[in-house]
Amino acid sequence: MSYERLAYVYDLLMADVPYKKWLDYLLLEKQRFHIDGMRVLDLACGTGELSILLAKNGFDVTGVDLSGDMLMVAQGKAEREGIELSLYEQNMSELEGLGIYDIAVIFCDSLNYLSTPEDVQKTFSNVHAHLKNGGLFIFDVHSPYKMEHIFMDETFAVAEEEVSYIWNCFPGEHSYSVEHELTFFVREEQSGKYERFEELHKQRTYLIEEYQSWLEDVGFSVEAITADFTDQFPVESSERIFFTCKKK
Known part of the structure; x- marks a missing residue:
């Protein structure tokens, strides 16, 4: 998956994404589990929106993303805001040499982009x-539930002056997987014409029990499983599942 062209319009498309909710969730869990340290590893940090929010709240943030283009956008935003971020281009399934942290996060369903x-x-x-x-x-x-009942075989569309897109969702090759076919129309600043480009994104999720087993296998204790930015355990129609784990 390439974000080369998407990186520069990503923030326009993600304008309504509730980054503040992820920040608040992290702060609550940090307090609840009495974590004093402020070193955070923000994996799949994208264009740095959450990383910058974390830094503004006193955290020492290291951001990691697979896309160098996303990181370039993040670096530019951090510099404009006077924020210091450490940014690394790495695959989160192949992390190495980044030091030791008090907290690590993978937010905005980024883990679902891993294919196996x-x-x-x-x-x-x-x-x-x-x-x-x-x-x-x-x-x-x-x-x-979200994969099978919200995304599956659905079409979403947004028409804005700067960026418009058509987003078609198709069944993936595995259970609980979806292929997102996106067609973008981006307005060029000088000519006013629209450039078209396409992206194919694949996401896959698993049962709660599978995630829990894999976490415990590598040495985590699963402290909380909640849904949709609440403190409630997931129900059948929950869309976003949160895991809070502690290294034993």
Whole structure:
């Protein structure tokens, strides 16, 4: 998956994404589990919106993303805001050499972009290796319900002056997987004409029990499983599942 062209319009498309909710969720879990340290590893940080919010709230943030283009956008935004971020281009299933952290996060369903159970398991193992003993790992994923009843065979569209898109969702090759076919129309500043480009994004999720088993296998204790930015355990129609884990 390439974000080369998408990176520069990503923030326009994600304008309504509730980054503040992820920040608030992290702050609540940090307080609830008495984590004093402020070093955060923000995996799949994208264009740095959450990383910058974290830094503004006093955290020492390291952001990691697979896309160098996304990181370039993040770096530019941080510099304009006078924010210091450490940014690295790495695959979260192949992390290495990033130091030890108090908290690690993978938010905005980014874990669902990993294509195999093995990649998810390797990511959990790598996160474990980069956390201090007692450190927190917090992440969210799409629920199977969302994959099968919200995304599946649906079409979404947005028409704005600067960027418009058509988003078609198709069944993936595995259970609880979806292929997102996106066609973008981006207005060129000088000519006023619209450039068309396409992206194919694949996401896959798993049952709660599978995530829990993989986390425990690498040495995490699963402290909380909640849904949709609440403190409630998921129900059948929950869309976003949160896991809070602690390194034993």
